[in-house]
Amino acid sequence: MQFISSTDGSSPGADGVTERAFRVGEVPGMFWTPTGANTGLPLVMLGHGGGESARHPGIVARARHYVSTIGVAVAAIDAPGHGERPFTEIVGVERALQTTADWRAVIDALLNEGVASGSIGYWGVSMGGVAGAFLLPEEPRISAAVLGLIGLERLEELAPRITMPLEFLLQWDDELVPHDEGLALFDAFGSVEKTLHANPGKHLEIPAFELESSARFFARHLRTTSSVG
């Protein structure tokens, strides 16, 4: 694992969050931590959406929010064909399988470095949700997840194998994923604790208050020191 650059989280406006670019093999990523906290942190992994990357403004804002409100470390990586990674023909299931392998290598690296503890959560919606649906059954080190904006189609066999506490986000007027498909996926998840949050609006119109809700979900399920939950 190679850290490439770092911003000083104690500078004005940095809100006490240190941001670092990293690389694990060929996989570029970003890593955010509370400034001054360098070991044994709970980790939240962010899976970005289609056309986005680890440096997408929405990902960066979410990462900073989690770090500053619940005191976790946050990591994001570029999916195949996204961000700093070269163009690739692989899409769909093949891309999700590659992303799973990438994430597992990054988890190994972060645990080896000692910056992350074994308490790990995953957040991803849309393409990041599909990536999560493939990753979660294969990765027992992830103990809580927020997924969303995906449906049952093509995930029939994976869904029952996802068994950790889950928060699932669905947009009632989603133009890409009919809400009945999302409801069917929620029904199919194997988790004993799963909670569905459905809101009006289109695919990309998840309300801002769901950011806070997901932070509290991770605070509840990861070993954090937060008082938010």
Place this chain on the structure above:
Amino acid sequence: MQFISSTDGSSPGADGVTERAFRVGEVPGMFWTPTGANTGLPLVMLGHGGGESARHPGIVARARHYVSTIGVAVAAIDAPGHGERPFTEIVGVERALQTTADWRAVIDALLNEGVASGSIGYWGVSMGGVAGAFLLPEEPRISAAVLGLIGLERLEELAPRITMPLEFLLQWDDELVPHDEGLALFDAFGSVEKTLHANPGKHLEIPAFELESSARFFARHLRTTSSVG
């Protein structure tokens, strides 16, 4: 409005919550406030379930939680035929209409007394949800509501007339209200901001974390001084 009894919220174990029994005409109720705060508070009204009352342990615990975490006043009244009220033959729609009249009289009284401000929320599930579905379209002074454990049946005409911000709770394995009925009701609400929280489990098995969620919902929508939201 007649206050009948009061507990001293500053005594050990009272958590800074003052509890008072009251009566408005023939309607008995309970009123909870932060000890020492006696005027101009946001108000959350709690509609109890079938067979319960304003003194039901679940209602009392919820009231105390809201008062102590988000600094609101909380009121609950006995529905017709419940708690301290005499047996009555009226049920269903007739009961809901009477409950609406009762609540409106209690709101008038609390505003007249000056203890409540004009910022008012309503919480009710199951029978308390039905009561809310009748009350909300008639009572523009209520600006946010949490409803749940009810379905579209018999509420087809009321649902589109409910337009304030809404959090709606649905139990996926509800043995009394099929979840499809709950989803249809969620769809039918007129609110621009409405959020569905669905969880596995039967009618009475709403997870404890939804209590916290509803407190934050009221903190977000009522004029409270809380730092929770």
